[in-house]
Every structure is written in structure tokens, then in C-alpha cells.
Amino acid sequence: xxxxxxxxxxSATAEDVDSKLICxxxxxxxLTEEMMTxxxxxxxxxxxxxxxxxxxxAQLVLTVIELLRQLMxxxxxxxxxxxxxxxxxxxxxxxxxxxxxxxxIELKETFGLRDxxxxxxxxxxxxxx
Amino acid sequence: METSxxxxxxxxxxxxxxxALDKGVLLxxxxxxxxxxxxxxxxxxxxxxxxxxxxxxxxxxxxxDLIAAQHS
Amino acid sequence: MESLYVYAIADQPxxxxxxxxxxxxxxxxxxRAGDLMAVVSSIDGSTxxxxxxxxxxxxxxxxxxxxxxxxxxxxxxxxxxxxxRIQKTLTINDDCYRANLERVRGRVEIALRVGWEPEAEDPxxxxxxxxxxxxxxxxxxxxxxxxxxxxxxxxxxELAASLTTGLAELSDAVVEKVMPTPQLLLxxxxxxxxxxxxxxxxxxxxxxxxxxxxxxxxxxxxxxxSFVEEGxxx
Numbered sequence: 001x002x003x004x005x006x007x008x009x010x011s012a013t014a015e016d017v018d019s020k021l022i023c024x025x026x027x028x029x030x031l032t033e034e035m036m037t038x039x040x041x042x043x044x045x046x047x048x049x050x051x052x053x054x055x056x057x058a059q060l061v062l063t064v065i066e067l068l069r070q071l072m073x074x075x076x077x078x079x080x081x082x083x084x085x086x087x088x089x090x091x092x093x094x095x096x097x098x099x100x101x102x103x104x105i106e107l108k109e110t111f112g113l114r115d116x117x118x119x120x121x122x123x124x125x126x127x128x129x
Numbered sequence: 130m131e132t133s134x135x136x137x138x139x140x141x142x143x144x145x146x147x148x149a150l151d152k153g154v155l156l157x158x159x160x161x162x163x164x165x166x167x168x169x170x171x172x173x174x175x176x177x178x179x180x181x182x183x184x185x186x187x188x189x190x191x192x193x194d195l196i197a198a199q200h201s
Numbered sequence: 202m203e204s205l206y207v208y209a210i211a212d213q214p215x216x217x218x219x220x221x222x223x224x225x226x227x228x229x230x231x232x233r234a235g236d237l238m239a240v241v242s243s244i245d246g247s248t249x250x251x252x253x254x255x256x257x258x259x260x261x262x263x264x265x266x267x268x269x270x271x272x273x274x275x276x277x278x279x280x281x282x283x284x285x286r287i288q289k290t291l292t293i294n295d296d297c298y299r300a301n302l303e304r305v306r307g308r309v310e311i312a313l314r315v316g317w318e319p320e321a322e323d324p325x326x327x328x329x330x331x332x333x334x335x336x337x338x339x340x341x342x343x344x345x346x347x348x349x350x351x352x353x354x355x356x357x358x359e360l361a362a363s364l365t366t367g368l369a370e371l372s373d374a375v376v377e378k379v380m381p382t383p384q385l386l387l388x389x390x391x392x393x394x395x396x397x398x399x400x401x402x403x404x405x406x407x408x409x410x411x412x413x414x415x416x417x418x419x420x421x422x423x424x425x426x427s428f429v430e431e432g433x434x435x
Contacts, residue, residue, distance in 0.1 A: 017141050017142055017145065017257065017260075018141055020144075020420045021141050021420055022311065022402050022405055022406075022419035022420055022421055023402070023406050023408075023409050023418070024417070024418050024419075025413070025415070025416055025417045027316070027415075027416040028140065028314075028316065028417070029416075030316050030384050031314050031385070032140055032143060032418075034316075034382060034384065035140070035143040035144070035147055073347075074347075076343070077343060077347045080344055081344070087337070090340050091335065091336040091337050091340075093336065094333070094335065094336025094338070094343075095335070095339075097339060097343065098330035098333055098339050099330070101329065101330040102331075140420070141420050144312055144314075144418075144420045145256065145420075148310075148312070148423060148427070149256060149260065149274070149276065149426065150276065150277055150278075151276075152276070153273075153275050153276040153277070153426045153429060154209075154210060154273050154274065154275045154279075154429045155276050155279075156207060156276075156279050156290050157279075157281070157286070157290065
């Protein structure tokens with residue numbers, strides 16, 4: 001079934017949806033991979049499936065921690081670049097970030113979560129990672 | 130979702146899928162989609178942000194559980 | 202229990218509905234609220250499985266409506282078990298939806314994705330604690346990463362701008378995201394008047410020829426999915 005409006009044709013049957021392709025260069029394999037992955041992983045949706053409540057909650061918590069970690073890193077980098085932080089504080093902060101990194105790796109492993117699972121979409125701010 | 134239904138070479142329908150699931154008017158905060166007979170609840174970001182205090186409470190109790198698990 | 206599936210919000214509620222079937226081969230009908238209507242159909246149960254057939258059906262109904270009307274496509278899977286909720290949301294958000302309809306009247310959406318392979322010289326991965334000898338060296342690695350990411354982003358933004366100027370100028374509205382993921386240089390949607398579609402197609406094809414190293418995928422015309430602002434969710 002296809003419809004004609006002015007010079008633009010609309011169609012949305014299984015066979016005709018191919019007509020919606022405007023341009024596809026040869027090397028789009030990575031793009032389609034990404035589109036398939038997004039559907040399969042749905043990282044920015046919290047799945048509250050009863051069998052996976054624990055993992056879902058861990059995902060929520062760790063996403064928030066990851067967000068905070070990035071905010072703190074950003075602020076630390078800003079201070080380093082502007083020279084508003086002394087050497088002792090750099091060392092302390094560095095150690096704290098190292099510990100946080102180790103802890104995040106452990107927690108993700110405990111709950112079977114990958115980086116992608118925490119990669120929430122912050123809308124206009126882009127993805128978390 | 131039957132992966133055989135969604136062919137990686139079928140780019141137009143994948144693009145439509147991305148569009149129709151992520152964009153379009155969101156009439157209310159929660160949509161229920163079922164895939165392979167499993168109901169998934171999509172909590173819209175806005176709706177999630179509106180119940181921040183609920184998220185706070187969840188976070189606190191989940192965090193406490195995690196800490197307890199670490200120390201045991 | 203019977204529920205309703207919502208395909209779209211449309212104008213001209215007095216106009217006849219197109220002869221197109223909804224999901225599960227059910228007839229479509231209009232729920233009116235003032236000058237707006239929601240186009241719905243009855244469904245079995247309370248959810249609609251995400252299948253290829255249902256997605257195409259969703260799209261088919263919307264495109265059929267677009268022949269004679271201006272349409273705001275709903276997100277796939279929008280269902281409710283009482284019609285009153287639909288009418289309520291239409292009433293509460295009447296101004297918002299009418300403004301949306303004006304924005305998309307006579308226009309369609311063209312979608313663009315551009316993939317790239319940036320030079321892997323700059324460090325953008327997070328440094329691992331295990332690799333650092335002390336706090337200071339870890340902070341140094343974080344700093345190099347911050348600066349590398351910044352350089353990459355600037356490169357991406359400049360390249361994206363050169364790709365899209367010609368497309369944006371044909372559009373009434375644009376949604377663009379530069380580097381939403383590391384492999385995706387650009388993900389964009391353009392709201393264009395129907396009469397500009399042939400020209401924008403030509404310009405996109407010209408991009409493909411000019412930038413052979415980039416992976417370019419463009420589709421459309423689609424209903425204006427990316428250009429509908431949400432009202433207040435009820």
C-alpha cells in the first residue's frame with residue numbers, strides 16, 4: 001500500500017519500507033551494529049523485571065555513583081588545569097579516585113554489570129560515558 | 130525479541146525502531162512493552178526524575194545493603 | 202481486559218479517518234478533545250508485543266493519517282485501559298500539542314547517522330588504578346585523558362559542522378548530537394518541508410561522495426518523531 005502526497009511518496013508495508021533509504025555508504029556495518037546493540041542492551045532503561053530486581057537496583061545505584069564519579073573527576077581536572085590545587089591534595093585525590101575505580105570494578109563484577117549497563121542517556125548532556 | 134526478526138541489514142526498519150521507541154509523543158510516564166512474553170516497564174526519564182525522593186530512598190537502602198554485603 | 206493503543210495525535214477531528222487497519226487488524230477510531238484527536242484502536246490484553254509487524258502497522262497508520270492531516274506520532278507501545286486518560290491528557294496539553302502541530306505541519310523528518318574512525322592517538326579510555334604507581338600519576342593519566350577527549354570532541358564538532366551546514370539550511374528545525382558514542386560522529390534529524398525533500402536527498406548523497414571515509418546512513422521521510430515536545434505527563 002503506498003500513498004502519494006504532492007511529490008513525496010509514503011509507504012509503510014514490509015516490502016516498501018526499503019524505499020525510506022536515502023543513502024547508505026558501504027562501510028555502515030558499525031552503525032547497524034550500534035543500532036542492534038542499543039535494542040538488545042537497552043542501557044538507558046531500568047528493567048524492573050521481578051527476577052532481576054537486585055541487579056536492576058544495583059544498576060541504578062552504580063549509575064548514580066558513576067555520574068558522581070565523573071562530576072568529581074571533572075572538578076578535580078578543572079582545579080589541576082587552573083593550578084588551584086596543591087601537590088598533597090593531588091596525591092590524596094588521585095588515591096581516592098584509584099580506590100573508587102577498584103571498588104566500581106568489583107561491584108560491577110558482583111552484579112554482572114558491564115560499562116554499557118551504566119551508560120545512561122542524559123538527554124542533552126549526551127551519554128554518561 | 131526474536132533476533133531473527135531484526136536483521137542487521139535491514140537498516141530502515143532498525144532506524145524506524147529506534148525512532149518509534151525513543152521518540153514520538155510520550156503521553157504518559159510509563160509504557161509497558163512486551164518482548165517474547167516478558168513485560169518490561171519503561172520508566173520514562175522525566176517520570177523518574179519526578180520521583181527523586183523515591184529514588185533517594187531506594188538508593189540509600191540499596192547502598193546500605195551493598196555496604197553490608199561488602200563487610201560480611 | 203480491553204485496552205486502547207494510541208498511534209498519534211492529530212488535527213481535523215471532523216475529517217474521515219483513512220481506510221487503514223490497526224494492530225491485530227483492528228479498526229482505528231478517533232477520540233476527540235476540542236480541536237484535537239487521538240487516533241486509537243482496541244487491543245487484546247494491555248500490552249502490544251514489540252514485533253516487526255506491529256511496528257510497521259504503527260507506522261502505516263501514522264503515514265495514512267498524514268495524507269490529509271498534520272500528525273504527531275506517538276511513541277510505540279502507548280496503551281491505556283481507559284479512554285478518559287487520553288482525553289484528559291489532550292485537554293491538559295492542548296496548547297502544547299497544537300503548537301507541536303503547527304511546527305510539523307507540511308513537514309517530514311529526515312534522519313542521518315554518520316560513523317567515523319577517529320585517530321586512536323589520544324587516550325580516551327579511563328586509566329586503570331592498577332596501572333598507576335601513586336595518586337599523582339593517576340591524576341596525570343586522568344588529565345591526559347581529559348585533554349585527549351577534549352581534542353577529539355573539538356575535531357568531531359568541526360567535522361560535523363562542515364557536514365551539516367547544507368542540511369540545516371534546508372530545515373525548519375534540527376536535532377543534532379555530536380559523538381553520542383565514540384564510533385558515532387553524528388546522529389541527527391532534520392525537519393524539512395516536503396518540497397525540500399528531493400534537494401536534501403541530493404545533498405546527503407553528495408556528502409557520501411565527498412567523505413568516503415565516513416559511514417553515512419540516511420533514511421526518511423518519516424513522520425516528525427524527533428520534533429514533538431512532550432506535554433505534562435499525566
